[in-house]
Amino acid sequence: MTLLEVQRVTKKFGGVVANRDISFTFAEGQIMGLIGPNGAGKSTLFNMISAIFPPSSGQIFFKGRKISHLTPPEIAKLGISRTFQNLQVFKNMTVIENVMVGQHTQGKAGMLSAALRLPSAKKEEQRLHEKAMEYLAFVGLEDVCEVRAGHLALGQLRLLELARALATEPELLLLDEIAAGLNHKETKEMAQLISKIRDMGISVFVVEHDMDLVMSICDRIIVLDQGEKIAEGIPREVQTNERVVRAYLGA
Numbered sequence: 001m002t003l004l005e006v007q008r009v010t011k012k013f014g015g016v017v018a019n020r021d022i023s024f025t026f027a028e029g030q031i032m033g034l035i036g037p038n039g040a041g042k043s044t045l046f047n048m049i050s051a052i053f054p055p056s057s058g059q060i061f062f063k064g065r066k067i068s069h070l071t072p073p074e075i076a077k078l079g080i081s082r083t084f085q086n087l088q089v090f091k092n093m094t095v096i097e098n099v100m101v102g103q104h105t106q107g108k109a110g111m112l113s114a115a116l117r118l119p120s121a122k123k124e125e126q127r128l129h130e131k132a133m134e135y136l137a138f139v140g141l142e143d144v145c146e147v148r149a150g151h152l153a154l155g156q157l158r159l160l161e162l163a164r165a166l167a168t169e170p171e172l173l174l175l176d177e178i179a180a181g182l183n184h185k186e187t188k189e190m191a192q193l194i195s196k197i198r199d200m201g202i203s204v205f206v207v208e209h210d211m212d213l214v215m216s217i218c219d220r221i222i223v224l225d226q227g228e229k230i231a232e233g234i235p236r237e238v239q240t241n242e243r244v245v246r247a248y249l250g251a
């Protein structure tokens, strides 16, 4: 089944065309890679899918429903979650608090019942706590759940972002350079986690510079260059595509 469909999407920032007439479909249950040189428009595309800003033209559909006019909370509720290229953790909060903040933005707990300290709110809080712990255990951060996020190393911060995005229980997870700055071993572990997430039934869209990681885990890959889609296919096809090679060599 088609999970996500991007139809002729263009995004302009003044005179800069960050995305030009981009179209593709994303089948459920896959890891899709999004690659391209710096400034190619990868984060811009993610920002439109997660409704940070709307396309200048074109449309985006999630499970057949038009989402290109929605707000970020509405997108989150529909089942799309993401991480950001620049870390978005709250350094003064503990690891588990960081995960739970993400769950609350889903709106399930109900701010009013929480403020009134209703028993239902307490139960919900407990459920969210358990869920948060599950995801922290999944990424291997359960031992540091009470540590302030500001004390974590970069690799742990990236895992925290992953846990927080997962804790909203998405159907589609967008990861924007989740392995940036990680060492070889951490990158391999991240690749394994992403594959596991796909195997759990969550579709994953990854922007990533590490070609070994991309080529090893992605089912399909889309290549952007200067705002345009220049190739799409399985890793082997993309790797040998002449336009892709030229874009990367800057020729």
Ligand code: ADP
Pocket (backbone or CB within 6 Å): 013, 016, 017, 018, 036, 037, 038, 039, 040, 041, 042, 043, 044, 045
């Ligand atoms: P990538 O993630 O592939 O490196 P981006 O999507 O961040 O590329 O950027 C694509 C182009 O759009 C760049 O020229 C960038 O400067 C521009 N751009 C991205 N976001 C904004 C914004 N919010 N305002 C103005 N220009 C932007």
Ligand code: MG
Pocket (backbone or CB within 6 Å): 042, 043, 044, 085
């Ligand atoms: Mg980017």
